Amino acid sequence: xxxxxxxxxxxxxxxxxxxxxxxxxxxxxxxxxxxxxxxxxxxxxxxxxxxxxxxxxxxxxxxxxxxxxxxxxxxxxxxxxxxxxxxxxxxxxxxxxxxxxxxxxxxxxxxxxxxxxxxxxxxxxxxxxxxxxxxxxxxxxxxxxxxxxxxxxxxxxxxxxxxxxxxxxxxxxxxxxxxxxxxxxxxxxxxxxxxxxxxxxxxxxxxxxxxxxxxxxxxxxxxxxxxxxxxxxxxxxxxxxxxxxxxxxxxxxxxxxxxxxxxxxxxxxxxxxxxxxxxxxxxxxxxxxxxxxxxxxxxxxxxxxxxxxxxxxxxxxxxxxxxxxxxxxxxxxxxxxxxxxxxxxxxxxxxxxxxxxxxxxxxxxxxxxxxxxxxxxxxxxxxxxxxxxxxxxxxxxxxx
Ligand code: ADP
Ligand code: ASP
Ligand code: MG
Numbered sequence: 013x014x015x016x017x018x019x020x021x022x023x024x025x026x027x028x029x030x031x032x033x034x035x036x037x038x039x040x041x042x043x044x045x046x047x048x049x050x051x052x053x054x055x056x057x058x059x060x061x062x063x064x065x066x067x068x069x070x071x072x073x074x075x076x077x078x079x080x081x082x083x084x085x086x087x088x089x090x091x092x093x094x095x096x097x098x099x100x101x102x103x104x105x106x107x108x109x110x111x112x113x114x115x116x117x118x119x120x121x122x123x124x125x126x127x128x129x130x131x132x133x134x135x136x137x138x139x140x141x142x143x144x145x146x147x148x149x150x151x152x153x154x155x156x157x158x159x160x161x162x163x164x165x166x167x168x169x170x171x172x173x174x175x176x177x178x179x180x181x182x183x184x185x186x187x188x189x190x191x192x193x194x195x196x197x198x199x200x201x202x203x204x205x206x207x208x209x210x211x212x213x214x215x216x217x218x219x220x221x222x223x224x225x226x227x228x229x230x231x232x233x234x235x236x237x238x239x240x241x242x243x244x245x246x247x248x249x250x251x252x253x254x255x256x257x258x259x260x261x262x263x264x265x266x267x268x269x270x271x272x273x274x275x276x277x278x279x280x281x282x283x284x285x286x287x288x289x290x291x292x293x294x295x296x297x298x299x300x301x302x303x304x305x306x307x308x309x310x311x312x313x314x315x316x317x318x319x320x321x322x323x324x325x326x327x328x329x330x331x332x333x334x335x336x337x338x339x340x341x342x343x344x345x346x347x348x349x350x351x352x353x354x355x356x357x358x359x360x361x362x363x364x365x366x367x368x369x370x371x372x373x374x375x376x377x378x379x380x381x382x383x384x385x386x387x388x389x390x391x392x393x394x395x396x397x398x399x400x401x402x403x404x405x406x407x408x409x410x411x412x
Contacts, residue, residue, distance in 0.1 A: 019051040083108075124160070377399075
């Protein structure tokens with residue numbers, strides 16, 4: 013007998029037919045004698061619809077109330093799934109984040125999981141019940157409901173798998189696994205049999221929304237065996253693990269992130285401490301800065317450009333303007349009409365030429381590169397947002 017955690021995303025529980033299909037998948041694993049914990053997302057577009065509803069009432073709602081609202085979607089899913097399993101004659105119980113002691117900090121909307129108190133989960137499993145847990149939500153020290161960030165149900169599932177020492181955590185979604193690019197946009201994309209935690213962390217952080225990046229970080233830290241597969245077709249998916257057996261592959265996947273903006277700080281003085289002052293004021297506001305580029309002008313001045321998430325753009329500009337005298341710059345130039353396209357692969361550490369091939373692909377497609385950033389296992393380029401899809405396809409088809 014094994015303990016298996018299964019997570020199903022919104023599209024897998026979007027209507028009665030999907031819920032019944034998922035109930036059969038759960039029933040099969042349970043009937044083989046396994047203990048099963050199931051984490052569910054809100055049905056279909058429910059979370060987006062709830063956000064829209066809130067905006068109609070108040071465009072600036074408090075984050076606390078927003079979390080009370082957004083957590084309701086997942087609660088709907090677990091109750092409906094429990095009913096579907098009851099109908100199949102199986103013992104099931106639905107539980108909210110609060111009921112399983114999913115403790116988080118108090119950053120409403122993007123809370124971090126501090127721990128899961130597993131007693132209730134274990135007690136229910138001991139009674140041989142299938143436990144259905146509402147994903148994405150937790151509770152803080154004030155006993156208030158929190159949510160852990162869009163796409164966070166993946167992280168709920170991994171946190172539970174880690175706490176219970178589960179044998180496997182299966183993330184079911186609407187594609188058959190992790191692909192060499194988003195299969196919705198790149199027709200030639202191929203499914204990978206396996207991918208390393210490190211590659212997947214990069215990919216998830218670089219815009220491939222197939223997994224919540226914190227879920228993969230947590231899976232790596234607690235050595236959770238993790239698999240991504242389809243809830244629609246019965247096929248093996250993609251295993252996410254420490255080391256893969258496909259080292260001859262230089263590149264695993266290409267990703268696109270359109271949720272970024274670029275700020276250029278023009279004509280800063282060329283002297284020590286300027287970058288420090290600039291990035292200190294941004295850090296104090298908890299604004300995360302990504303790619304940074306310094307270009308040298310004449311007359312002892314530099315331009316420093318960097319990227320931030322789109323919804324941090326306005327605040328970043330305000331905070332720089334407020335500190336203009338201290339930092340010392342001529343003006344700010346801002347655009348959010350850009351995208352970051354990235355190539356990820358653990359194999360590029362030992363295989364030269366990945367950068368050259370990437371740039372050749374972009375040259376062939378006549379796409380101009382705005383900024384470049386690299387790490388051991390990734391190369392990212394900034395391009396105009398209108399070129400992003402072409403850039404992904406061009407780079408993808410160069411490598412695969
Ligand atoms: P869920 O609702 O199940 O959590 P998501 O929409 O969060 O599903 O994630 C699945 C989607 O991720 C797929 O439909 C696909 O379009 C997208 N995706 C982006 N990049 C990739 C990739 N490299 N491999 C697979 N899917 C990807
Ligand atoms: N329902 C939440 C969202 O849409 C969480 C999730 O699906 O993982 O972001
Ligand atoms: Mg998701």
